[in-house]
């Protein structure tokens with residue numbers, strides 16, 4: 754296993770600027786709350802009847818089937834394996850698939866904040882090609898909450914949980930009421 758290339762994912766292992774733009778950087782005064790979301794066991798129960806999510810569900814044969822592997826504070830880790838169905842260029846993961854995996858990971862970190870969030874803005878940096886068959890090790894965490902806005906960052910590594918960063922992301926999630934989901938379905 755190689756050494757993790759940066760302790761701080763907002764750092765710049767490649768010399769490139771960090772992943773967050775002004776729209777995904779928390780404003781001064783934003784704070785990271787104590788996670789108050791359901792713990793893993795509650796979550797498993799609540800999600801037991803729904804496995805249709807393209808990111809984490811088991812019903813979608815070509816879905817990513819991201820498995821969550823740990824939660825520490827707002828940091829959520831997970832992993833998925835790149836299948837042939839996920840190709841862009843021959844033998845390599847499609848960038849949109851990697852962005853989706855980051856959305857899933859960032860969304861999981863937002864979930865542990867204990868409120869309902871949807872992705873408002875998602876920014877991704879693609880740092881290295883990801884071959885089909887690779888396991889991508891995902892990690893996301895909250896950098897601040899300001900009213901309805903939750904700011905998150907994340908990364909996907911290959912070769913092991915401490916391997917090189919292949920993709921990194923920053924996002925703004927927006928808190929929505931429960932009706933958001935039923936209203937949109939009926940719309």
Ligand SMILES: CCCCCCCCCCCCCCCC(=O)SCCNC(=O)CCNC(=O)[C@H](O)C(C)(C)COP(=O)(O)OP(=O)(O)OC[C@H]1O[C@@H](n2cnc3c(N)ncnc32)[C@H](O)[C@@H]1OP(=O)(O)O
Pocket residue numbers: 776796808809821824829856857858859860861862864865870871872873874901902925927929
């Ligand atoms: C824990 C371990 C196990 C976990 C186990 C799994 C758990 C489960 C995980 C699930 C993980 C799924 C992860 C996928 C998550 C999706 O994929 S969600 C689907 C994709 N996203 C959407 O469909 C959202 C569509 N957009 C919308 O519905 C609406 O635009 C929104 C985002 C709700 C905002 O609309 P609104 O409520 O009318 O609010 P609005 O006033 O427009 O905006 C609120 C504020 O946000 C700002 N804002 C909104 N959008 C933006 C933007 N794009 N850029 C900058 N600012 C913005 C506004 O400027 C405004 O700012 P202020 O004026 O308040 O300063």
